[in-house]
Amino acid sequence: ELLLDGEALPMQAADDGSYWIRLACAAGARYRYRIDGTLSVPDPASRWQPEGLNGPSAVLDEDGHAWQHADWAGRPWEEAVLYEVHVGAVGGYAALQAQLPALAAMGITALELMPLATFPGTRNWGYDGALPYAPAAAYGSPDELKALIDHAHALGLMVLLDVVYNHFGPEGNHLPQYAPAFFRDDVT
Numbered sequence: 001e002l003l004l005d006g007e008a009l010p011m012q013a014a015d016d017g018s019y020w021i022r023l024a025c026a027a028g029a030r031y032r033y034r035i036d037g038t039l040s041v042p043d044p045a046s047r048w049q050p051e052g053l054n055g056p057s058a059v060l061d062e063d064g065h066a067w068q069h070a071d072w073a074g075r076p077w078e079e080a081v082l083y084e085v086h087v088g089a090v091g092g093y094a095a096l097q098a099q100l101p102a103l104a105a106m107g108i109t110a111l112e113l114m115p116l117a118t119f120p121g122t123r124n125w126g127y128d129g130a131l132p133y134a135p136a137a138a139y140g141s142p143d144e145l146k147a148l149i150d151h152a153h154a155l156g157l158m159v160l161l162d163v164v165y166n167h168f169g170p171e172g173n174h175l176p177q178y179a180p181a182f183f184r185d186d187v188t
Helices: 093-105 142-154
Strands: 002-004 007-009 030-035 039-041 082-085 110-113 131-135 158-161
Touching (some): 093 142
Parallel strands (some): 082 110
């Protein structure tokens, strides 16, 4: 079932073994999934975890950021002068956005953001995130990340994401509890 702002709502079973629900709710509404009546987990495909890894997921306002450079098409790879950056080490999405003009003036043409997936705590390299689609709240909001990318494009900077989809961190990874078929127990 879905727990929306504390209210339990039943989900519909589909023929393929999945469950679904469709309902109108406000941006920012907090929700979790309750598995088998006991295990309460954030959305594994969450795009916003404002209260961190172990908090509820939140509905993201699709209109929260008005893209100014939606038609930006990138630049040729042979022009790439890459700058890899740990967003937390520079103060978050907004702080990095403030540094973009100086980076562009230095000749940087592409930013590679180290993994942004939600992780436990407020400091992390990002390689043990557990919710890969939710940008780490420790760095700012999803709209601040969008503003960073939009501003980078305005300055002619490409933005690349360093992603890690092949492993999860030990904390906040509930996948073995509700999808045990993904894992093997016959190997040590």
